[in-house]
Amino acid sequence: MRISAHGLGGAKDLPIPSELAIAGAVAALVISFTVLAIAWREPRYDVATSGRPAPMWLDRLVSSRALAVTARVLGMAFFLYVAAAAVLGKDSAVNPFLGTFYVLLWVGLVPASLLLGPFFKAVSPARTISMLFARVSGVPEGEGLRAYPERLGYWPAALGLFTFVWLELVYPNATDVGPVRLWCAAYLGIMLIGSAVWGTTFLARADPFEVYSSLVAKLSIWGRRDGRLVLRSPLANLDTFVARPGLVAVVGVLFGSTAFDSFRESTPWLKLVQSMSGSRVLPDTLALIGFSAGVAIVLTIATMATGVTSGTPRRALPDLFAHSVVPIIVGYIVAHYLTYFVEYGQRTLLDLSDPFTRGDDYLGTADLQINYWLSNHPTFLAVTKVVAVALGHVVGVVAAHDRAIRLLPRRHQLTGQLPLLVAMVGFTVGGLYLLFAA
Amino acid sequence: MRLSAVAVPLVLVLAASLTACGGSDDADPPASSQGATADGDDVAITVTREGDAFTPNGERVELAVDQTLVLTIDADEAGELHVHSTPEQEIEYDAGTSEHELTIDRPGVVEVESHEPDIVLLQLEVR
Numbered sequence: 001m002r003i004s005a006h007g008l009g010g011a012k013d014l015p016i017p018s019e020l021a022i023a024g025a026v027a028a029l030v031i032s033f034t035v036l037a038i039a040w041r042e043p044r045y046d047v048a049t050s051g052r053p054a055p056m057w058l059d060r061l062v063s064s065r066a067l068a069v070t071a072r073v074l075g076m077a078f079f080l081y082v083a084a085a086a087v088l089g090k091d092s093a094v095n096p097f098l099g100t101f102y103v104l105l106w107v108g109l110v111p112a113s114l115l116l117g118p119f120f121k122a123v124s125p126a127r128t129i130s131m132l133f134a135r136v137s138g139v140p141e142g143e144g145l146r147a148y149p150e151r152l153g154y155w156p157a158a159l160g161l162f163t164f165v166w167l168e169l170v171y172p173n174a175t176d177v178g179p180v181r182l183w184c185a186a187y188l189g190i191m192l193i194g195s196a197v198w199g200t201t202f203l204a205r206a207d208p209f210e211v212y213s214s215l216v217a218k219l220s221i222w223g224r225r226d227g228r229l230v231l232r233s234p235l236a237n238l239d240t241f242v243a244r245p246g247l248v249a250v251v252g253v254l255f256g257s258t259a260f261d262s263f264r265e266s267t268p269w270l271k272l273v274q275s276m277s278g279s280r281v282l283p284d285t286l287a288l289i290g291f292s293a294g295v296a297i298v299l300t301i302a303t304m305a306t307g308v309t310s311g312t313p314r315r316a317l318p319d320l321f322a323h324s325v326v327p328i329i330v331g332y333i334v335a336h337y338l339t340y341f342v343e344y345g346q347r348t349l350l351d352l353s354d355p356f357t358r359g360d361d362y363l364g365t366a367d368l369q370i371n372y373w374l375s376n377h378p379t380f381l382a383v384t385k386v387v388a389v390a391l392g393h394v395v396g397v398v399a400a401h402d403r404a405i406r407l408l409p410r411r412h413q414l415t416g417q418l419p420l421l422v423a424m425v426g427f428t429v430g431g432l433y434l435l436f437a438a
Numbered sequence: 439m440r441l442s443a444v445a446v447p448l449v450l451v452l453a454a455s456l457t458a459c460g461g462s463d464d465a466d467p468p469a470s471s472q473g474a475t476a477d478g479d480d481v482a483i484t485v486t487r488e489g490d491a492f493t494p495n496g497e498r499v500e501l502a503v504d505q506t507l508v509l510t511i512d513a514d515e516a517g518e519l520h521v522h523s524t525p526e527q528e529i530e531y532d533a534g535t536s537e538h539e540l541t542i543d544r545p546g547v548v549e550v551e552s553h554e555p556d557i558v559l560l561q562l563e564v565r
Contacts, residue, residue: 010524011546014563172556265547267561270496274557343524372524378545378565 051230075123085355099348117222120213144199153245156206165257252296302423306416324400331392335385
């Protein structure tokens with residue numbers, strides 16, 4: 001059977017009703033200006049003091065070597081299992097490698113990181129293999145041949161994320177096993193070479209999945225202060241994310257690509273690209289770049305349009321504020337991928353039981369029935385989506401507000417926040433519009 | 439705490455929107471509604487193929503759950519349409535004019551696509 005040329009999964013969600021989209025947009029506006037008007041005037045979040053220490057037993061458990069090793073062993077075992085399906089399994093949509101890659105890994109790392117903290121870092125096969133290499137060759141753990149250049153920051157991760165979303169959303173054979181396997185092999189190769197040269201710092205800055213997961217993990221309650229495990233509110237936790245060059249690009253790719261995913265299926269765009277001669281790869285690529293760069297540029301301009309103090313150069317502002325867009329991204333990703341994750345995720349669990357498509361049932365999940373409750377309740381689904389988007393917007397606006405009163409000179413605090421606030425309302429309303437129109 | 443003051447307008451607006459669409463909740467088709475075809479007539483669409491050129495081109499069509507879509511395919515060569523419902527359905531057609539029936543049993547947007555060349559002909563909005 002020939003596989004769908006437009007990504008995994010069958011039916012897509014219905015558009016959200018117009019009244020819900022409008023309600024969400026109004027909520028975004030109201031929330032934004034309420035925060036501006038009534039929220040605190042002194043910064044509340046401080047890395048050095050925020051969070052309450054977790055109970056001693058929990059700290060000991062979470063920090064234990066046994067848990068770390070268990071996570072690595074499980075991560076590696078799962079990686080090898082799926083790699084076997086990727087290499088030996090059939091080239092078809094029921095090969096669980098595809099579902100694991102696009103759904104369980106790419107979408108699943110968001111809820112996993114929200115609940116558990118930096119989840120991918122703990123199970124990452126690239127990190128495990130590079131740690132084993134280091135141990136075998138006697139290199140001190142985490143060290144490379146040279147220091148990772150600070151100027152590079154998160155730029156390699158932004159590039160890696162872009163190649164991923166291009167593969168998923170633009171490349172016509174995205175659901176053939178061969179090209180996806182090639183992408184994974186290249187990814188793994190680059191991660192291993194990079195970590196040999198620059199140590200595990202490279203993985204923390206350049207591994208697209210690790211950066212994405214660690215960014216989302218800042219919206220969890222788990223944090224660390226002076227080595228101790230602490231529990232923080234997601235807002236206080238988000239504030240502890242260390243800004244580095246390239247963070248704006250990471251945020252731009254994550255948000256822009258999700259918006260593009262809605263856009264590419266909208267009727268006007270579909271009609272346009274299909275009426276052009278030639279394949280849709282070029283127009284889709286340009287649109288994906290346009291969406292990603294658009295988000296990054298809007299964010300850059302909106303954060304720089306303020307008065308500054310001598311302590312913070314203007315060009316540092318975009319990266320220092322980029323974290324506040326993360327909650328908006330997470331809200332929008334929940335809205336965009338919830339059904340896909342729940343329903344195609346179940347499909348993948350079934351397929352995983354039979355990795356070589358020969359009728360095996362290794363995990364005992366092959367005969368489970370997929371639950372389509374979510375698809376069958378479109379109103380509930382639409383409301384959940386709008387609530388997720390609105391919630392993301394609140395957290396984002398509050399995070400930006402706290403950062404603004406910390407960084408901006410007092411007389412620019414109110415006016416300095418306005419451009420970013422307008423940009424955030426634009427992102428949220430734009431996202432809602434795409435959920436409504438596409 | 440000030441944060442709770444932020445939450446108030448959010449809750450109000452969302453509550454308003456929830457009650458606003460409370461009415462449409464009734465229109466939510468039940469999971470195994472067989473009644474949709476009883477009150478609505480079939481929806482008829484004609485698909486034409488001349489070589490690699492297809493009409494319609496990505497048209498949106500509203501359809502009820504379990505309502506029958508009658509596809510009249512007028513083609514100058516044989517081929518196959520893929521219906522990206524969950525699970526997928528396929529429609530094989532011969533050269534000449536043929537009629538095919540299609541139903542979707544779950545709400546969502548379902549694309550009807552030709553392969554080789556890959557062209558989305560219809561997007562069915564199934565409610």
